[in-house]
Amino acid sequence: MAEQLGTLEELPQDYRDAMTEAGVAPLWPMMRNVLPHGKPNPTTRPGYWNYENLRPLLHRAGELTPVEKAERRVLVLSDPGRGAGAMQATASIYLGMQLLLPGETAPAHVHTPSAVRIIVEGKGGFTVVDGERLPMEEGDLVLTPGGDWHDHGHDGTEPVVWLDALDLPLFYYLEGSYATEGPLQAQRNRPDAGQVEYLSSGLVPSRKLGAGARKYPMVRYPWTRTEAALREVVKYSDDGIAELDYVNPETGADVLPTMGFTAVMIPAGVKSAPPLQSSSAAFHVVKGRGKTTIDGQVFEWGPKDTFTAPVFAEITHEASEESFLVRVHDRPLQEKLGYYEERAR
Numbered sequence: 001m002a003e004q005l006g007t008l009e010e011l012p013q014d015y016r017d018a019m020t021e022a023g024v025a026p027l028w029p030m031m032r033n034v035l036p037h038g039k040p041n042p043t044t045r046p047g048y049w050n051y052e053n054l055r056p057l058l059h060r061a062g063e064l065t066p067v068e069k070a071e072r073r074v075l076v077l078s079d080p081g082r083g084a085g086a087m088q089a090t091a092s093i094y095l096g097m098q099l100l101l102p103g104e105t106a107p108a109h110v111h112t113p114s115a116v117r118i119i120v121e122g123k124g125g126f127t128v129v130d131g132e133r134l135p136m137e138e139g140d141l142v143l144t145p146g147g148d149w150h151d152h153g154h155d156g157t158e159p160v161v162w163l164d165a166l167d168l169p170l171f172y173y174l175e176g177s178y179a180t181e182g183p184l185q186a187q188r189n190r191p192d193a194g195q196v197e198y199l200s201s202g203l204v205p206s207r208k209l210g211a212g213a214r215k216y217p218m219v220r221y222p223w224t225r226t227e228a229a230l231r232e233v234v235k236y237s238d239d240g241i242a243e244l245d246y247v248n249p250e251t252g253a254d255v256l257p258t259m260g261f262t263a264v265m266i267p268a269g270v271k272s273a274p275p276l277q278s279s280s281a282a283f284h285v286v287k288g289r290g291k292t293t294i295d296g297q298v299f300e301w302g303p304k305d306t307f308t309a310p311v312f313a314e315i316t317h318e319a320s321e322e323s324f325l326v327r328v329h330d331r332p333l334q335e336k337l338g339y340y341e342e343r344a345r
């Protein structure tokens with residue numbers, strides 16, 4: 001394979017003008033941009049957002065912009081490789097920090113992209129998904145899958161903040177992103193049904209003939225259960241850390257078609273150096289402190305901070321305190337497309 005392909009400048013101006021006139025362009029000067037050798041050449045750069053910095057900005061948004069004027073009062077975490085204002089944190093993952101004040105509601109709506117909330121702080125917030133009212137407690141993972149109606153409310157007394165993760169960039173790229181709004185949902189009489197029906201792993205509700213499971217049978221994954229499970233798993237870990245994937249309890253598959261979520265426990269003093277992965281990732285610190293090196297850049301993190309890594313990044317985590325992270329990634333999408341890959345460092 002030739003290392004250097006022909007450039008645009010090598011072509012005579014009259015030929016270049018004629019191509020522009022005809023609405024075509026030569027592939028060869030641009031081919032290495034879209035098909036680099038060996039591995040992708042990501043635009044995404046590692047990102048880091050300190051929650052102590054974001055918090056006052058979010059609260060100021062609460063004073064400056066009433067929720068009716070914002071609909072969703074969110075500060076978007078923009079990929080440094082694309083610059084502030086970019087509606088994405090990696091190629092496939094959108095991240096936003098959302099504030100809801102006591103008494104506020106977010107209008108009921110449905111959209112084509114899927115969203116997940118990771119609750120960052122505050123008590124009394126709730127999300128209604130497909131008629132099911134779900135409490136939002138710190139560290140909980142709450143799904144609002146694409147096509148499911150949802151709205152948010154707040155019965156508490158303190159501001160509630162959560163991190164939104166969406167597959168929005170993908171839907172936007174496909175020109176498939178849109179939303180529909182409607183009246184607040186009637187809440188069904190069995191709130192948080194997933195926590196009743198799937199109380200114990202390995203047990204699912206027995207169904208009458210022909211009664212199928214819901215496509216998304218569990219939409220809230222309480223942090224207390226996740227942390228308890230990680231603490232058990234870590235006792236038997238070969239590499240000193242514990243990792244648990246969030247899955248659909250009926251199918252065992254990832255919770256959403258495009259995005260995956262993995263809870264990670266890194267005990268104090270433990271270092272984790274995973275293989276290079278073709279997926280991009282965002283890490284949210286539920287608790288703990290440590291530092292992560294991503295492609296040579298060092299990020300010192302604490303509780304509620306968020307950081308991101310591009311595809312095939314070399315990532316090394318070191319926890320100085322017992323730490324719990326949630327990793328958001330696009331492995332489910334890449335597996336469906338048939339190219340998810342891990343490489344030795």
Ligand SMILES: [Fe+2]
Nearest residue numbers: 109111115150
């Ligand atoms: Fe939404």
